[in-house]
Amino acid sequence: MKLYVVVRSDMSKAQQAVQAGHALAELLITKNISWKNGTLVYLALPNEKKLKAMYEKVPTRNKAKFEEPFWDNSMTAFAAYGRDVSDFLRKLPLL
Numbered sequence: 001m002k003l004y005v006v007v008r009s010d011m012s013k014a015q016q017a018v019q020a021g022h023a024l025a026e027l028l029i030t031k032n033i034s035w036k037n038g039t040l041v042y043l044a045l046p047n048e049k050k051l052k053a054m055y056e057k058v059p060t061r062n063k064a065k066f067e068e069p070f071w072d073n074s075m076t077a078f079a080a081y082g083r084d085v086s087d088f089l090r091k092l093p094l095l
Helices: 013-030 048-057 083-089
Strands: 003-008 040-045 063-068 074-081
Touching (some): 003 048, 013 063, 013 074, 040 048, 048 074
Antiparallel strands (some): 063 074
16 A cells, blocks of 8 residues: 655755655654555645645545644645545645
């Protein structure tokens, strides 16, 4: 099963990479996911508003967001895992 990470595209590539890593770690730690290092898909949304809206709609409980303390706890990325996630997120652009 694929694991998806969605990040904001209004950050630098380096920031996107770091925030994606935080979201992935948050999901694996808080949801106790046994992912086994399978397929990892990185997707992008243009800003925090769209990222928050998409996070609320993702059809799984196996999701986790990351809010960056350095940026006033703004949401920078989320990770999601589950059978319904692939169909739901497939229209988003790849990072």
